[in-house]
Amino acid sequence: MDGFNRICTGIDIVSISRVRRASGHRRFITRLFTGSEIEYLSCRRAPYTLYAKLFAAKEAAAKALGTGIGRGFGFNDIEVVLSDMDNVPGLKFYNRAAEALAGRRAFLTYSSSGDITVAKVVIE
Numbered sequence: 001m002d003g004f005n006r007i008c009t010g011i012d013i014v015s016i017s018r019v020r021r022a023s024g025h026r027r028f029i030t031r032l033f034t035g036s037e038i039e040y041l042s043c044r045r046a047p048y049t050l051y052a053k054l055f056a057a058k059e060a061a062a063k064a065l066g067t068g069i070g071r072g073f074g075f076n077d078i079e080v081v082l083s084d085m086d087n088v089p090g091l092k093f094y095n096r097a098a099e100a101l102a103g104r105r106a107f108l109t110y111s112s113s114g115d116i117t118v119a120k121v122v123i124e
Contacts, residue, residue, distance in 0.1 A: 008123045010063030014056040016115050020048035032058070032075040040082055049117070053089075053110045054080045056119035061091055061108070064121040065100045073097040080108065091121070 022028045029038060029051075037054060041047040058078045062069045069075055077097035081090040091106045101123065110119035 008064045008066060009120065010060040010065070010123075011118065011120045012056040012059035012063065013116060013118045014052045014059075016049055016052040016112065016117055019052040019055055023048045023051050034076050034079045036081075037079060049112060050082075052117045053112065053119060056117050057089065057091070057108050057110055057121065060119040060121040061093075061106060061123075062097075064106070064123045065097065067100060072100070 032055060033041070033051070041050050041054075044050060057080045058075050059069065061078045062073075067073070073096040077094045079092040079094070081092055083090075089108045089110065091108050093101045093106070104123050107122045107124075108119065110117060112118075
């Protein structure tokens with residue numbers, strides 16, 4: 001079986017309070033999140049909770065791709081797409097992350113409890 005016919009998963013867990021502290025720094029935000037993500041989150045009441053979910057989602061996606069962040073692509077090459085309509089998150093891949101996805105489909109789920117958020121990505 002070649003590497004493109006298997007299901008790959010990635011999971012990541014993040015401290016929301018840690019992201020809350022870091023989200024006060026513009027460099028942290030612009031280095032990790034795309035313009036669309038920043039725009040979407042800027043009008044939220046407590047954006048740091050969603051920033052933590054997106055951070056975990058990007059890390060989980062990179063793990064599911066088998067590389068991790070920084071090995072061929074960065075945080076801005078993976079975008080979490082949020083919709084107020086159906087509240088189902090999706091993923092978009094750019095540049096070398098899109099090449100690593102190679103036409104496969106990616107599915108994202110995440111959840112939070114207390115100070116912890118977790119994200120899981122499945123690629124098939």
